[in-house]
Amino acid sequence: QKEVEQDPGPLSVPEGAIVSLNCTYSNSAFQYFMWYRQYSRKGPELLMYTYSSGNKEDGRFTAQVDKSSKYISLFIRDSQPSDSATYLCAMIVSGGGADGLTFGKGTHLIIQP
């Protein structure tokens, strides 16, 4: 079993829809959770960062963490064609950064105009 599981998609939705992206993880030592967006042939760009269970909102994006279920989500409201990209969840244990980020494989999202 991989440490972080993420459905690769592709996930195709019409413009304006609410998008839900999810990851599950097995290592309870993960304490910090991130969502990165990656456009084709570009580096990952940080979208959201959380470290506690609950919701965090930033504009059209909401990140949700449920540590008891080892489950994280990213919701995108009023989706736009420019949101079409690969979304990577990432997480890291507490204690120094030396372990690096552990990523899911990414979900390829397509927003249809």
Added chain:
Amino acid sequence: GAGVSQSPSNKVTEKGKDVELRCDPISGHTALYWYRQSLGQGLEFLIYFQGNSAPDKSGLPSDRFSAERTGGSVSTLTIQRTQQEDSAVYLCASSLVLASEDTQYFGPGTRLTVL
């Protein structure tokens, strides 16, 4: 300000040749990370630097891989005797300090193709 830069953006090489990949982190960032992104494996962590020091090289895929960092800034990842399975995008990231909670900023990557 300037972000993380990497060079070259693309590299095509023949099997058995050595390659050097370069990373320029954000100015003032003391921590630097190398990752590899391939179709089958996704994004995997290779090595980190705190200043010029890389205390743990266990994440490097084989002893053909080495990395160094000089002056607390530029880092190079060297792959000797390249193999076809080394084909991937090599990403570099930097953060202000080496801390789990510190944001890692990624460069655009170097796309390596080994023929």
